[in-house]
Amino acid sequence: MTASCGVEPLHLEVNGQACSIPGVPREATLLHLVRNDLGLNGPKYGCGLGQCGACTVHVDGVAARACVIPAHGVAGRAITTLEGLGTRGRWHPVQAAFEDAQAAQCGYCLNGMVMQAAALLARDPHASEARIRSELSGNLCRCGTHIEILDAVQRAAVGMREVMRP
Numbered sequence: 001m002t003a004s005c006g007v008e009p010l011h012l013e014v015n016g017q018a019c020s021i022p023g024v025p026r027e028a029t030l031l032h033l034v035r036n037d038l039g040l041n042g043p044k045y046g047c048g049l050g051q052c053g054a055c056t057v058h059v060d061g062v063a064a065r066a067c068v069i070p071a072h073g074v075a076g077r078a079i080t081t082l083e084g085l086g087t088r089g090r091w092h093p094v095q096a097a098f099e100d101a102q103a104a105q106c107g108y109c110l111n112g113m114v115m116q117a118a119a120l121l122a123r124d125p126h127a128s129e130a131r132i133r134s135e136l137s138g139n140l141c142r143c144g145t146h147i148e149i150l151d152a153v154q155r156a157a158v159g160m161r162e163v164m165r166p
């Protein structure tokens with residue numbers, strides 16, 4: 001995958017593909033890079049301050065807020081966006097559970113909810129309700145669909161345990 005936008009090549013992996021992206025400004029954020037240079041619009045711009053979670057991606061498998069991470073700060077790292085988690089027909093268990101639970105109203109927060117939950121359940125597929133609530137407490141949903149989201153993540157945990165069963 002390549003994108004042409006200027007001078008300094010930035011090398012990283014995005015959704016399993018090696019990328020070399022020229023001319024990324026020093027001040028560019030990871031969110032700007034994935035949305036504007038790579039056209040991956042799963043991550044959303046919400047607060048731009050690291051406080052709402054709408055922009056969440058995985059950096060080496062860890063949930064991170066792309067709006068406050070310098071793009072050059074993730075050189076050489078593996079980035080996963082919502083697009084890399086799963087695709088229609090081959091949803092990640094968390095995506096499938098959110099669809100099954102109909103856990104959305106406007107859907108703006110869902111990228112962050114899904115990515116945060118996926119990172120948690122990859123580490124701990126037996127996460128308790130309290131652990132899930134704690135993990136998602138920094139992800140804001142202005143529509144108030146928290147009950148449905150919690151239900152979806154608990155369903156997803158069951159799916160993750162099945163996928164991870166030896």
Ligand code: FES
Binds near residue numbers: 044048051065066067
């Ligand atoms: S847009 Fe990144 S945390 Fe709100």
Ligand code: FES
Binds near residue numbers: 103105141142
């Ligand atoms: S469903 Fe609208 S912000 Fe969460």
